[in-house]
Amino acid sequence: MDRSKKQDSEMVQGTLDMLVLKALVMGPAHGHTIARVIEQTSEDVLQVEQGSLYPALHRLEDRGWLQAYWGTSENNRKAKFYRLTTAGKKQLAFETNRWREMVRAIGLVMGD
Structure with missing residues (x-):
């Protein structure tokens, strides 16, 4: 993978956790569906690799923000x-x- 592709696919540290929590707002889902929701919602700009997703889920x-169970x-x-727990919703x-504050601050620095 060339450097520009690698940079395009990297997420800001902590962002994946936030996106996973957001993907579960609508209800329980398994890993593949969570990745697909993030990818589709971002218009395929954000690609979630299994090597990042499953460690994030665990x-x-x-941390008590998700609860896991086996299903079909x-x-x-x-x-x-x-599924999101009450603590996960609060988080x-x-x-x-915090993300909105960071985006605003970066926008100020960048002159947007």
């Missing part, structure tokens, strides 16, 4: 589903406000 679960996917396969609100 990290969010360890759309294609009748066993899949691990994730998403906090992260969303």
